[in-house]
Amino acid sequence: MSVTEHVSDFTFELEREIGSARAARFHTPHGVVETPAFMAVGTLATVKSLDPRDLREIGCQMILSNAYHLHLRPGDELIRDFGGLHEFMRWDGPILTDSGGFQVFSLEGLRTVSEDGVEFRSHLDGSTHVFTPETVMQIERNLGADVIMQFDHVIPGQSEESVARDASERSIRWLARCVAAIDKMDAPATKPQALFPIVQGGIHASLRREAARAIRQSGDWRGFGIGGLSVGEAKPDMYRILEVVDAELPRDKPRYLMGVGFPEDLVEGVMRGVDLFDCVAPTRMGRNGAVFTNDGRLNIKRAEFRTDRRPLDEECDCAACSRFSRAYLRHLFVADEMLGLRLLSLHNVHFLVRLMRSARSAIQDGTIDAWSRDWLARYHSRKVPTA
RNA sequence: GGUGGGGUGGCCGAGUGGCUAAUGGCAGCAGACUGUAAAUCUGCCGGGUUAACGCCCUACGAAGGUUCGAAUCCUUCCCCCACCA
Numbered sequence: 001m002s003v004t005e006h007v008s009d010f011t012f013e014l015e016r017e018i019g020s021a022r023a024a025r026f027h028t029p030h031g032v033v034e035t036p037a038f039m040a041v042g043t044l045a046t047v048k049s050l051d052p053r054d055l056r057e058i059g060c061q062m063i064l065s066n067a068y069h070l071h072l073r074p075g076d077e078l079i080r081d082f083g084g085l086h087e088f089m090r091w092d093g094p095i096l097t098d099s100g101g102f103q104v105f106s107l108e109g110l111r112t113v114s115e116d117g118v119e120f121r122s123h124l125d126g127s128t129h130v131f132t133p134e135t136v137m138q139i140e141r142n143l144g145a146d147v148i149m150q151f152d153h154v155i156p157g158q159s160e161e162s163v164a165r166d167a168s169e170r171s172i173r174w175l176a177r178c179v180a181a182i183d184k185m186d187a188p189a190t191k192p193q194a195l196f197p198i199v200q201g202g203i204h205a206s207l208r209r210e211a212a213r214a215i216r217q218s219g220d221w222r223g224f225g226i227g228g229l230s231v232g233e234a235k236p237d238m239y240r241i242l243e244v245v246d247a248e249l250p251r252d253k254p255r256y257l258m259g260v261g262f263p264e265d266l267v268e269g270v271m272r273g274v275d276l277f278d279c280v281a282p283t284r285m286g287r288n289g290a291v292f293t294n295d296g297r298l299n300i301k302r303a304e305f306r307t308d309r310r311p312l313d314e315e316c317d318c319a320a321c322s323r324f325s326r327a328y329l330r331h332l333f334v335a336d337e338m339l340g341l342r343l344l345s346l347h348n349v350h351f352l353v354r355l356m357r358s359a360r361s362a363i364q365d366g367t368i369d370a371w372s373r374d375w376l377a378r379y380h381s382r383k384v385p386t387a
Numbered sequence: 388g389g390u391g392g393g394g395u396g397g398c399c400g401a402g403u404g405g406c407u408a409a410u411g412g413c414a415g416c417a418g419a420c421u422g423u424a425a426a427u428c429u430g431c432c433g434g435g436u437u438a439a440c441g442c443c444c445u446a447c448g449a450a451g452g453u454u455c456g457a458a459u460c461c462u463u464c465c466c467c468c469a470c471c472a
Contacts, residue, residue, distance in 0.1 A: 124424080
């Protein structure tokens, strides 16, 4: 099959645009995603500590998983034999799989990049695994996600232009190989999959422009990834690059800002034309005791919460906030009880999902400019409610 | 009563003449985390003063002694543990 064959399965139905911000409905074989939206990250076919039922209840519409990690364990062929990722992990909503491109960055000490692909030394047992655009497409086919990301070359955010150009141009060459690999497959996917290209180019506007244009002209894409951000560069650089990319990508397709992010980055991203986000922050930070609130972040382990009877966030109706006090949640963390990790993860994911739902409403109402300004002002004022 | 072992900073526990305000670990107090090698990592952690460097004080059961110098050596005492009687 080719990436252009199942257009109707991945239509992006724009509802309203206010400046760069948009509200839309993204159709996938496993349901519709109302955007802007935050996707929870389930690298190992699990959003750490959360049951798919929790995600449903929270209102999470789409989740992520990862080709590199699932290939190593338990193996993408095993997952294929179980009917694919949706069936294996019992999540029947839309799934997006990342290609392993991020691991080129995060596992820098364990891999070697060449034009052909990337040789990883497994972080689990040291064994060697070669990932190429071709093998990655096969892995992502086996996993069976709705949206599959191209294999790309991610570099640190502060990388100089020559390094960024090299990685960006390589990613574009790899994109063509991803398409060719899919076209060569014997049988069509059980359910259609949309391959998203990824715009790279570091913090260099000209590179980003070139990459976006080259990608845009190279196919009829169902959506676009914006990668290589929130990897060490300064926030103003990230926002600036988003504006550059926003101007270059077609407005009638979804844009997915990969790996972002923190609450303020989601709002800033929405204002710059981003539709989809994902980030490990809500779950990882939740496991480490950090809590998102509308008044900034707080750390539940702090001594000041020892006797605090209030919920994490007075305005939140998640399963943690509607039942438990800060004092109790702090106790769970201090006592190293696993329920604490789970409840904070639940709250943080809920917070981001709800934040995007609010942004979406504000776009539909036409009040997004004021909403975002007010929300950011309050969040940055960091008057975190304390005891 | 005898013999042996031991008493170190909130706790556990190294150290056996100067590099020791004293290794580690825990507890405590803060901070970080952005397509997850993460329920992880980092910093502080006797008191006073200082922006900091530093300076001063107190401290290795107690008291005394040896020494230029002691948590470390000697003497006496107190307490704990084991075994013997």
